[in-house]
Amino acid sequence: MKKPLSIQMWSLRDDQAKDFAATVRTVKEIGFAGVELAGYGNLDAAGAKKALDNVGLQVSGMHVMFQALTTDINSVIRDALLFQTRNVICPWIDPVLLPSAEAAANLGARLTEAGRALRAYGIQLCYHNHDAEMKVSQGKTYFEALLDAAPASVLSAEVDVYWVKYAGLNPVELLRRLGTRCALVHLKDQKELGTGPVDFPTLFTLLDQMPWLEWHVFEQENYSHAPLESVRQSFEQLRKWGRV
Numbered sequence: 135m136k137k138p139l140s141i142q143m144w145s146l147r148d149d150q151a152k153d154f155a156a157t158v159r160t161v162k163e164i165g166f167a168g169v170e171l172a173g174y175g176n177l178d179a180a181g182a183k184k185a186l187d188n189v190g191l192q193v194s195g196m197h198v199m200f201q202a203l204t205t206d207i208n209s210v211i212r213d214a215l216l217f218q219t220r221n222v223i224c225p226w227i228d229p230v231l232l233p234s235a236e237a238a239a240n241l242g243a244r245l246t247e248a249g250r251a252l253r254a255y256g257i258q259l260c261y262h263n264h265d266a267e268m269k270v271s272q273g274k275t276y277f278e279a280l281l282d283a284a285p286a287s288v289l290s291a292e293v294d295v296y297w298v299k300y301a302g303l304n305p306v307e308l309l310r311r312l313g314t315r316c317a318l319v320h321l322k323d324q325k326e327l328g329t330g331p332v333d334f335p336t337l338f339t340l341l342d343q344m345p346w347l348e349w350h351v352f353e354q355e356n357y358s359h360a361p362l363e364s365v366r367q368s369f370e371q372l373r374k375w376g377r378v
Contacts, residue, residue: 290318295319
C-alpha cells in the first residue's frame with residue numbers, strides 16, 4: 135500500500151540554505167512527491183511557494199518551533215494556508231524542559247491553544263518526538279503524557295521511528311498504542327535507510343494497516359556520503375522495498 139512520500143527538508147538543510155529552488159528541483163528529480171518544510175532556506179515563504187509550484191511538489195507539512203506556535207500563531211496559520219498544507223508540526227523541545235512526565239504534560243497543555251487555532255482552518259497540529267520524550271513513567275512515555283494533555287482533535291503525533299528505536303523502545307509497539315493519534319511517520323534510520331537498527335519490513339507491515347496516514351515522510355540527519363547522494367541511496371532503498 136504505497137503512500138505519497140515526502141522528504142523532511144532538514145535532510146538537505148545546508149543545500150536549501152544555499153539554494154532552496156535548486157534543492158527542491160533535485161528533490162523532484164529523485165522522485166519525491168512532496169516536502170515537509172523546515173524553514174525556507176535562502177528564500178521567504180512566497181519565494182519558497184513559487185519554487186515548489188514550479189517543480190510540482192506538495193507540502194505534506196511544516197515544522198514550526200514551539201515559541202512560534204505559542205507566541206505568533208497567526209503567522210503560522212498564514213504560511214500554512216499559503217502552502218496549502220494540512221499539517222503543522224512542533225519538531226523539538228529542549229530536553230531540559232522535559233525532566234518529568236508532568237513537565238511533558240504541561241507542554242502538551244500549552245500547545246492546546248495553538249492546536250485549536252489551527253484546527254479552525256482545517257490544519258492539524260502534531261508533535262514530533264526525539265529520544266527525550268521516550269522516557270517512561272508509570273508505563274507511559276513522556277511523549278504519550280504530552281499528547282494526552284491535549285484533546286486528540288487538536289494535537290496528534292508525528293512519530294520518528296529512529297528516535298524511538300534509539301531510546302531502546304519498539305517503534306511498532308508505540309505506533310500500535312497511538313493508533314489514529316499518529317498522523318504522520320518519519321521514516322528514518324541511523325544514516326541511510328536500511329543501514330541502521332530500524333526493522334523497516336516489520337514497520338511497513340504495520341503502516342499498511344494505518345490507512346489514515348496520508349503521507350510517509352523520509353528524513354535523514356546523518357550521512358555516509360554528501361547529503362544529496364545519501365538521500366538518493368535512501369530513496370533507492372525505498373524503491374527496492376516497493377514503497378515508491
